[in-house]
Each structure stands twice: as C-alpha cells, then as structure tokens.
Amino acid sequence: MSYRETVIAYADQQAKVYQDIALAIHDKPEVSNYEFFASETLAKQLEKEGFETKLDVAGHRTGFTAVYRGAKPGPVLVFLAEYDALAGLGHGCGHNLFGAASSLAAASLKQVIDEVGGEVRVYGTPGEEGGENGSAKGSFVREGFLKDVDAALCAHPGTEKNILTGKSLACAPVDIEFWGKAAHASGCPEKGINALDGLILTYTGINALRQHVTPDVRIHGIITNGGDAPNTVPDYAKAKFYLRAATAPGLENLYQRVVSIVEGAALATGAKGRLQPYQNRVENTVPTPSFDALFLKELESLGETAEKRDEDPKGSSDVGNISQVVPTIQPSLIISAEKLAGHSEDFRDAAASEFGLTFVPRAAKALALTALDLILEPETLAAIKAEHAAAVAAQEA
Numbered sequence: 106m107s108y109r110e111t112v113i114a115y116a117d118q119q120a121k122v123y124q125d126i127a128l129a130i131h132d133k134p135e136v137s138n139y140e141f142f143a144s145e146t147l148a149k150q151l152e153k154e155g156f157e158t159k160l161d162v163a164g165h166r167t168g169f170t171a172v173y174r175g176a177k178p179g180p181v182l183v184f185l186a187e188y189d190a191l192a193g194l195g196h197g198c199g200h201n202l203f204g205a206a207s208s209l210a211a212a213s214l215k216q217v218i219d220e221v222g223g224e225v226r227v228y229g230t231p232g233e234e235g236g237e238n239g240s241a242k243g244s245f246v247r248e249g250f251l252k253d254v255d256a257a258l259c260a261h262p263g264t265e266k267n268i269l270t271g272k273s274l275a276c277a278p279v280d281i282e283f284w285g286k287a288a289h290a291s292g293c294p295e296k297g298i299n300a301l302d303g304l305i306l307t308y309t310g311i312n313a314l315r316q317h318v319t320p321d322v323r324i325h326g327i328i329t330n331g332g333d334a335p336n337t338v339p340d341y342a343k344a345k346f347y348l349r350a351a352t353a354p355g356l357e358n359l360y361q362r363v364v365s366i367v368e369g370a371a372l373a374t375g376a377k378g379r380l381q382p383y384q385n386r387v388e389n390t391v392p393t394p395s396f397d398a399l400f401l402k403e404l405e406s407l408g409e410t411a412e413k414r415d416e417d418p419k420g421s422s423d424v425g426n427i428s429q430v431v432p433t434i435q436p437s438l439i440i441s442a443e444k445l446a447g448h449s450e451d452f453r454d455a456a457a458s459e460f461g462l463t464f465v466p467r468a469a470k471a472l473a474l475t476a477l478d479l480i481l482e483p484e485t486l487a488a489i490k491a492e493h494a495a496a497v498a499a500q501e502a
C-alpha cells in the first residue's frame with residue numbers, strides 16, 4: 106500500500122470509533138473550560154493510538170496535547186481539536202465532530218509517520234465559543250506551543266457547500282463595570298453615586314461611536330447587572346461587550362475609543378469605571394491560499410470539492426490566533442446538504458445525524474492527506490510558509 110492508501114484505510118477502519126466519540130460528546134455538551142468529558146475522552150483515545158498525551162495545559166484544565174514523534178526528523182504538524190458546546194443549546198456549532206475528526210486525522214497520519222518522518226500532534230483547545238478564560242488557542246500561542254510547529258490544520262462543520270478557509274474578525278470580549286455609592290433613591294439621592302448611569306452613558310456613547318467606524322467593525326453587548334432595587338441608587342453595574350474589527354490595529358483603535366467612552370462616563374457621573382478583557386483576545390484569521398489549494402486538491406481526490414469564501418467576515422474564531430503564527434487551514438465541510446443557521450437547534454441536530462457523522466472520516470482523510478503532502482513535498486511546505494509570512498507581514502504594513 107502507498108502512504109496515501111495506508112492513511113485512507115486507517116481512517117476508514119477507525120471511523121466508527123471516532124464517530125461514537127463524537128456522538129458521546131454531543132450527548133454530554135460542556136461549555137468553555139468545563140469540557141472534562143470531551144477532553145479526557147479524546148486524550149484517552151489518542152493515548153490508545155500511541156500518542157503521548159497531557160491534560161491541563163496552557164492554563165486550561167480542559168486543554169490537552171497529544172504528541173507522536175516519528176522515527177525520522179521532519180515537519181511538526183498540529184491538528185487543532187475543538188469540543189466545547191454552547192450554553193443552553195448544546196453542540197449547535199458541531200464541535201463534537203470537530204474534535205473527533207482532528208483526532209482521527211492525527212491517528213491516521215501517525216500510521217505512516219515513522220516512515221515519512223516528522224511529528225504529529227493534536228492540540229485540544231477549549232472554549233472556542235468564548236467565556237471565562239475562553240478562546241484557549243491564544244494561550245497556546247502565548248505559552249509557546251506553536252514555536253516549533255510548521256503548520257496547523259483543522260476543519261469546521263458547515264452546511265450547504267464546502268468552503269475553504271476564510272478571513273475572520275479580530276475580537277476583544279470585555280467586561281465593563283462601574284462602581285458608585287448606594288443611597289436611598291428618593292430619601293437622599295444626593296448622597297448616592299449612580300453606577301448604572303455610568304454604564305448607560307457608556308452604552309449610548311458606544312452607540313454614538315457606531316456612525317464613525319469602518320464597516321468591518323462590530324460592537325455588541327448586554328447589561329448583566331443594573332442594580333437590585335428601584336429605591337436604591339445602584340452602586341454596581343456591569344455589561345459584557347464584544348468589540349470586533351478586521352485587523353489587530355483596527356481592533357486596538359476601537360478598544361481605546363471605548364476605553365475613552367468609559368472614562369468619560371466615569372467623569373460625568375462620579376462613578377468609577379473599568380473596561381477589561383475577561384478572556385484572550387481573538388485575532389483575525391490570516392488565510393494562506395496555497396495551503397488551501399493543497400487541501401482542495403486532496404479533498405477533490407476524495408470526490409468532494411469546495412469553494413472560496415467570498416463574503417466579508419462577520420464572525421471570529423481563535424483559530425485566527427494560530428493563523429497569526431503558523432500557516433493554518435480551517436475549511437468548512439458540510440454536515441447537511443440544506444443551508445442551516447449556525448448556533449441553532451437544526452445545526453445541533455445535524456451534528457449528530459447520519460450525514461453529520463460522515464464529517465468525521467471525510468474531514469480526517471482530507472486533513473491527514475494534506476499534512477502528508479506537506480511532509481512528502483518540502484518545497485510545497487516552504488512555499489506555504491513563505492506565503493504565510495508575507496501575508497502576516499502585509500497586515501502590519
């Protein structure tokens with residue numbers, strides 16, 4: 106058997122094991138940094154496959170690494186695994202399939218790695234959907250897990266048509282808080298300092314800012330604390346906001362403008378105001394088209410095709426943080442022929458459907474074969490790395 110045939114045969118042979126894992130994770134949805142069942146199940150399976158695994162990494166108790174070093178030196182390739190669910194909805198983003206497919210891709214590539222050379226890893230990255238200490242990929246980058254890595258690969262479940270890696274927005278999830286002074290709201294309001302007023306002025310200040318930002322910018326938030334009783338001047342108020350822009354410099358500019366709004370509202374009301382991140386900043390995705398072209402070639406060899414993502418980005422993913430430091434692909438492969446809304450009950454159901462489960466071996470094979478190409482064709486890998494470096498540099502210009 107050729108290397109390719111070995112990889113494909115193993116993915117087919119093991120498909121059911123990983124589909125069952127995807128179903129088990131679907132049955133037990135866990136949110137950001139609480140994915141104990143999912144991370145342990147995937148890590149245990151990879152240990153069975155012969156990987157050296159480590160749980161609780163990069164400051165995330167539900168993060169993991171699985172490493173297999175081949176007998177000969179060669180490229181270090183990482184498959185990124187996500188497995189978090191959405192609060193209240195379950196696996197409405199299909200990350201149960203995502204983590205299982207990346208793990209199967211790694212296990213399949215491992216079958217030939219001693220012969221072709223190199224190293225296969227899976228990074229289990231919690232909390233893609235965000236939350237307290239969410240978007241773990243930023244932590245993996247910060248803590249040096251990508252330093253010796255040549256490329257990163259993963260695939261996301263999608264619907265209607267397969268789509269290659271697209272851009273995504275940089276995003277800063279922040280808490281905005283105000284502290285004032287409680288007082289009877291009618292008896293002695295002059296003694297009080299109204300934290301809620303500080304927050305409301307911030308909210309309207311942000312709305313005034315909207316007219317004067319570039320079209321890529323998205324700002325959206327909720328008020329989570331606005332006081333406890335109408336007859337008491339609120340001494341504490343809190344909002345959670347997402348600030349998004351197409352690039353890191355654009356986001357930083359937006360961030361500072363919102364900081365100024367908070368400072369202005371604090372000055373106006375006498376309340377103390379603070380804006381601070383409650384998790385990693387999510388960076389915009391830098392696509393590497395030649396890497397996607399390689400993936401497309403492999404996908405087509407398996408009888409599927411994919412289109413370029415042409416629309417402007419609206420969402421964000423912490424895969425972006427990885428793509429800022431190594432060439433990265435995250436194509437989306439369909440789990441339903443029909444177009445379904447993301448983060449919906451329909452999407453959640455598709456992620457456990459018969460069609461949905463085909464994602465696991467389909468994505469695993471295409472990703473593993475793409476990684477195999479990177480090992481067998483050093484000049485292709487070098488060209489991809491050069492293109493990626495140029496794309497990263499261009500966005501800073």
Ligand SMILES: [Zn+2]
Pocket residue numbers: 198199200233261
């Ligand atoms: Zn997702």
